[in-house]
Amino acid sequence: MTALLAPFRNSPPFSGLLAISLVFGVIMILIFKFTSNQKAIGAIRSRMGARALGMLLHLHSPVTVIKAATALMVDNLSYLWRIVTPMLFIAVPFILTAAALDARYGSMPVPRGIPTTVTLTWDELPAREGFTVTGAGITVIEPVVFVDTLRQTSFRVQNASPGATVTAGGVTLPIGASAEGSGSVIYRGAARMNAAERLLKPFLAPLPPESPVTGATASIPEARYSILGGRWSWLTVFLVYSSLSAIAGAAVFKVKV
Amino acid sequence: MNRREFLKSAAAASALLALNTGCGGALRTKRKVLALAFDGLDPGLVRRYSALGLMPNAKRLMQMGSLRNLATSNPPQSPVAWSGFITGGGPDVHGIFDFVHRNPENRIPYLSTSRVNPPTRTLDVGNLRLPLSGGGVELLRKGEPFWRSLLKNGIPVTMIKLPIDFPAPQDRGGRFLSGMGTPDIRGSQGSFTFFTDDPRSLSDDTSGGIIVPVRDQGDNCYRCRVTGPQNSLIAGSPVMETTADVWADRTAGAVRIDVNGRSFVVGVGQWSPWVRFSFPAIPGISTVFAIGRFYVKELSPKLRLYLSPLNIDPENPALPISGPDWFARSIAEAIGPYYTKGFPEDTKALSRGIFNDDDYFSQATNVFDERLRMFTHALGNWKDGLLFFYFSSTDLNQHMFYRTIDPESPLHSSVAPRFRNIMGELYAKADRAIGQAMELLDGNTDLMVFSDHGFAPFNRGFGLNSWLAAEGYAHISRPEDRNKDMFACLDWNRTSAYGLGLNSLYVNQAGREPDGIVTTDEKYPFMQRLARDLESVIDPLTGRRPVEKAYIVSDMFPGKELPPFAPDMIVGYARSYRCSWETALGAFPEEIITDNTDPWSGDHCVAPMLCPGSLITSSPMPEGLALQDMGAVITRALTGDS
Numbered sequence: 001m002t003a004l005l006a007p008f009r010n011s012p013p014f015s016g017l018l019a020i021s022l023v024f025g026v027i028m029i030l031i032f033k034f035t036s037n038q039k040a041i042g043a044i045r046s047r048m049g050a051r052a053l054g055m056l057l058h059l060h061s062p063v064t065v066i067k068a069a070t071a072l073m074v075d076n077l078s079y080l081w082r083i084v085t086p087m088l089f090i091a092v093p094f095i096l097t098a099a100a101l102d103a104r105y106g107s108m109p110v111p112r113g114i115p116t117t118v119t120l121t122w123d124e125l126p127a128r129e130g131f132t133v134t135g136a137g138i139t140v141i142e143p144v145v146f147v148d149t150l151r152q153t154s155f156r157v158q159n160a161s162p163g164a165t166v167t168a169g170g171v172t173l174p175i176g177a178s179a180e181g182s183g184s185v186i187y188r189g190a191a192r193m194n195a196a197e198r199l200l201k202p203f204l205a206p207l208p209p210e211s212p213v214t215g216a217t218a219s220i221p222e223a224r225y226s227i228l229g230g231r232w233s234w235l236t237v238f239l240v241y242s243s244l245s246a247i248a249g250a251a252v253f254k255v256k257v
Numbered sequence: 258m259n260r261r262e263f264l265k266s267a268a269a270a271s272a273l274l275a276l277n278t279g280c281g282g283a284l285r286t287k288r289k290v291l292a293l294a295f296d297g298l299d300p301g302l303v304r305r306y307s308a309l310g311l312m313p314n315a316k317r318l319m320q321m322g323s324l325r326n327l328a329t330s331n332p333p334q335s336p337v338a339w340s341g342f343i344t345g346g347g348p349d350v351h352g353i354f355d356f357v358h359r360n361p362e363n364r365i366p367y368l369s370t371s372r373v374n375p376p377t378r379t380l381d382v383g384n385l386r387l388p389l390s391g392g393g394v395e396l397l398r399k400g401e402p403f404w405r406s407l408l409k410n411g412i413p414v415t416m417i418k419l420p421i422d423f424p425a426p427q428d429r430g431g432r433f434l435s436g437m438g439t440p441d442i443r444g445s446q447g448s449f450t451f452f453t454d455d456p457r458s459l460s461d462d463t464s465g466g467i468i469v470p471v472r473d474q475g476d477n478c479y480r481c482r483v484t485g486p487q488n489s490l491i492a493g494s495p496v497m498e499t500t501a502d503v504w505a506d507r508t509a510g511a512v513r514i515d516v517n518g519r520s521f522v523v524g525v526g527q528w529s530p531w532v533r534f535s536f537p538a539i540p541g542i543s544t545v546f547a548i549g550r551f552y553v554k555e556l557s558p559k560l561r562l563y564l565s566p567l568n569i570d571p572e573n574p575a576l577p578i579s580g581p582d583w584f585a586r587s588i589a590e591a592i593g594p595y596y597t598k599g600f601p602e603d604t605k606a607l608s609r610g611i612f613n614d615d616d617y618f619s620q621a622t623n624v625f626d627e628r629l630r631m632f633t634h635a636l637g638n639w640k641d642g643l644l645f646f647y648f649s650s651t652d653l654n655q656h657m658f659y660r661t662i663d664p665e666s667p668l669h670s671s672v673a674p675r676f677r678n679i680m681g682e683l684y685a686k687a688d689r690a691i692g693q694a695m696e697l698l699d700g701n702t703d704l705m706v707f708s709d710h711g712f713a714p715f716n717r718g719f720g721l722n723s724w725l726a727a728e729g730y731a732h733i734s735r736p737e738d739r740n741k742d743m744f745a746c747l748d749w750n751r752t753s754a755y756g757l758g759l760n761s762l763y764v765n766q767a768g769r770e771p772d773g774i775v776t777t778d779e780k781y782p783f784m785q786r787l788a789r790d791l792e793s794v795i796d797p798l799t800g801r802r803p804v805e806k807a808y809i810v811s812d813m814f815p816g817k818e819l820p821p822f823a824p825d826m827i828v829g830y831a832r833s834y835r836c837s838w839e840t841a842l843g844a845f846p847e848e849i850i851t852d853n854t855d856p857w858s859g860d861h862c863v864a865p866m867l868c869p870g871s872l873i874t875s876s877p878m879p880e881g882l883a884l885q886d887m888g889a890v891i892t893r894a895l896t897g898d899s
Contacts, residue, residue: 114530114593117513117520128508143509145522149476150504154513156522219519224572226590229583231572 025245465605659859829864
């Protein structure tokens with residue numbers, strides 16, 4: 001994903017999201033084409049069209065309309081059954097792509113001049129004495145709040161540079177953008193994760209199993225994108241543009257959907 | 258050019274523009290006007306601080322053009338004055354006579370500028386009450402705004418934080434962000450919440466905000482219930498609530514506040530960033546968003562946590578604070594969340610002792626700095642036409658800190674040394690904004706800096722209602738209720754006049770008010786006598802007259818039919834005087850004239866000639882202009898080449 005987004009590194013985040021959405025839509029429609037029975041789908045669609053037309057032509061005959069409607073429902077179920085297989089093929093790249101996009105476009109970078117609170121949850125809350133928090137490429141604001149009941153420590157950071165890290169009680173975590181430019185991962189926290197979880201939650205930095213910290217969160221603002229006077233989440237933008245691209249792709253590659 | 262000729266040409270420019278509108282043509286103008294409004298900027302203090310070198314930009318601007326006194330409205334209250342600016346007329350045109358009006362049918366006061374109307378038809382589904390038609394917020398200001406003819410002629414107009422403009426106009430081609438008059442999310446003009454486990458702080462007083470008792474759950478966690486707006490989609494309109502978990506770390510001297518899955522660390526004496534609250538009206542379908550800021554006043558030994566009035570979230574506005582809708586959001590995207598309510602400085606928290614001067618000053622500084630960021634953003638995006646930008650800080654901070662420059666103030670001696678120069682610093686900060694605006698001056702751009710009124714000290718409160726009772730104009734039948742309100746203590750069958758609001762006085766008129774006793778024929782001579790009596794009152798402590806002039810409203814607008822909610826008299830107080838706090842609420846305390854010991858120590862509800870506004874311009878202006886002329890003056894400047 002990072003390589004795919006490399007050309008958009010110096011562009012606004014929206015441009016990278018738009019490009020991925022458009023490419024994804026075309027790829028998905030091609031996957032659909034090659035994993036579905038196009039001939040059968042074409043036949044069902046023709047039949048469904050005929051049933052609908054028959055209903056319109058025989059509006060004066062309720063019995064005929066009911067028969068056609070029943071047949072149409074059966075055809076619909078048949079159609080849904082036909083698209084199960086391609087949808088299963090599409091689901092895997094969709095989930096992985098969505099997770100990767102969420103990590104890149106779901107949050108704002110740590111805002112400049114506005115403190116963001118970082119909370120670490122510990123296996124055992126460290127002693128207050130000698131507990132220090134330092135930042136590399138990021139400003140840490142004292143004090144550190146200890147919440148004994150939840151085994152948590154919280155502190156504020158601001159003015160993060162790409163690649164910034166925070167070291168708290170000896171544990172180092174990346175916070176904010178992983179690299180310069182649009183399309184880099186924005187870490188919203190950290191967690192102990194297995195390989196599958198890492199794929200599904202790339203917005204969290206992985207913590208080694210032996211880490212005394214079980215998880216971390218940063219209250220980074222959610223990103224919104226302005227389109228047509230509205231402000232939309234990355235997922236809405238992705239779904240709308242990938243759908244438009246898929247519709248266009250279906251026309252170009254003569255895919256029966 | 259003298260004032261008369263100037264105004265004639267300004268009026269002619271407006272008329273020509275209107276005529277052009279009728280012909281359907283668009284004027285082409287390269288002229289630009291930057292109208293910079295500082296509420297309450299006093300010309301006397303501008304002169305003083307310019308001479309002291311605190312306002313070098315204003316001094317330079319007045320050398321380029323002029324500094325003039327700008328006549329204000331009568332009464333010199335901001336809603337009345339700014340409505341005059343917008344419409345070019347007086348209260349007879351725009352219908353705003355005071356901050357509050359009263360319904361003559363029941364004498365119940367209401368906010369004069371806007372009101373919320375319930376839906377006329379609803380669909381009731383179980384507990385749900387879905388609006389089908391009607392309802393919404395209504396702007397009560399009447400009259401035609403001056404910018405309409407500019408817009409119709411293709412001249413872009415941007416009005417940012419314009420007072421008495423809520424709900425924001427949706428005029429095509431214009432950009433509007435409403436200012437004074439915009440409520441908080443609960444529909445009030447600003448209601449703070451103060452969470453504390455200190456029983457000594459608890460109080461039944463709800464003016465300006467509420468004090469909410471909280472307790473430590475045993476693990477240094479305080480569960481604070483934050484009150485949102487009423488849920489009009491549910492039968493009975495219950496109040497919506499959300500929770501803020503406050504984790505106190507007394508060793509660190511800070512708290513962590515968890516709201517809606519987000520956390521904020523705030524130290525003692527510090528402000529949180531803007532916190533977004535969500536109140537689901539119908540879960541998953543309709544949610545009201547609001548923003549607020551926490552301030553940790555104290556943590557040890559007791560928690561004293563202030564939450565600002567919840568502002569309408571500019572990124573998800575629940576009410577129409579801008580026109581077009583996206584305008585408020587676009588500003589928030591550029592500068593972050595911002596105060597949307599009309600009176601952003603929390604003067605009530607200072608008056609009630611929740612804040613001390615330091616707390617208030619830090620909050621007021623946040624407001625002014627945030628507004629300056631908005632101003633920088635507005636200047637950067639301004640291409641042509643008219644840009645109007647409004648600052649409230651000059652008004653509200655003078656209200657609270659006038660005592661620092663007035664040796665006669667009962668609170669002057671208690672002002673801490675670090676606040677002695679606060680007024681000068683306030684004017685100097687305003688001057689920096691003027692300097693920023695001056696950087697845009699070129700041959701095609703006019704800069705007009707103006708205010709709606711000036712300022713005067715408020716050292717003595719005149720109990721108008723108490724005086725009416727003492728002089729036999731009002732009869733108190735239940736003395737034990739005299740400190741509550743007039744509805745509880747008065748015998749209306751023996752009362753001929755009453756005061757309500759800051760400058761308004763009403764005759765208890767037969768046929769208009771219930772139990773009214775003054776007939777239409779008796780009314781005018783009665784008011785003449787009342788005016789004479791008011792103007793002859795002497796303050797026994799100072800030997801001065803508290804009332805400079807009592808104006809009979811029908812004399813101010815001869816031949817005009819005034820609305821029934823209009824006051825019958827406007828009491829123009831002398832400098833150092835204003836109606837007492839109790840009078841504004843309709844109460845009748847025993848003492849008539851008392852010292853004002855509220856930090857709200859400056860005011861402008863005096864006779865209008867005693868507190869003119871300021872007009873500093875890049876082009877010379879004639880003497881004698883009034884704020885309500887400014888719309889025409891701006892139109893003239895914009896169309897001068899046409």
